[in-house]
Amino acid sequence: MSEENQFAPDPSLVVCRECSGVMQYRGGGIYICEHCGHEEMDDYGKVRAFLEKRGPSNAFEIAEGTGLSRTKVVNLLKDGRLEISRSSSQTLFCERCGMPIRSGEYCSKCENEVKGLEERNRKKGIYNALLKESDDKMRFLGNKK
16 A cells, blocks of 8 residues: 555554554544554654654755655645744735635635635525426425435
8 A cells, every 4th residue: 555545534444554453543643553553644643743853844844854745745734734833934825815824725704704605505505496307396405306
């Protein structure tokens, strides 16, 4: 199994490289084998361990020190799992309005607006009626009669 695909979205599906036992997620990106005690880290765990040891670092230093690509490090920032320190000269920008941000994809204003739109669309979707082509009757999305 390649290192990139080893850590499945469902932590209970990770298999130990040492003994093929089940790896349990312990938090902070760390997985421990229930059978042999072998410890592994996912990408977040590697970055976290690096930052705990070295302190604040830029994406290039993190990538060099962990063996991850800079793209993976930036993706951790965009996912909100890492944050750029206040003293850093590096900056992310809101994908909606372009304002400087320290983590995630959106500034707080745009994030609230996007969440509001998603919530309204989700609620609206429950009541959206569709015209059923076969019988020319209206039906609700949740009703599959």
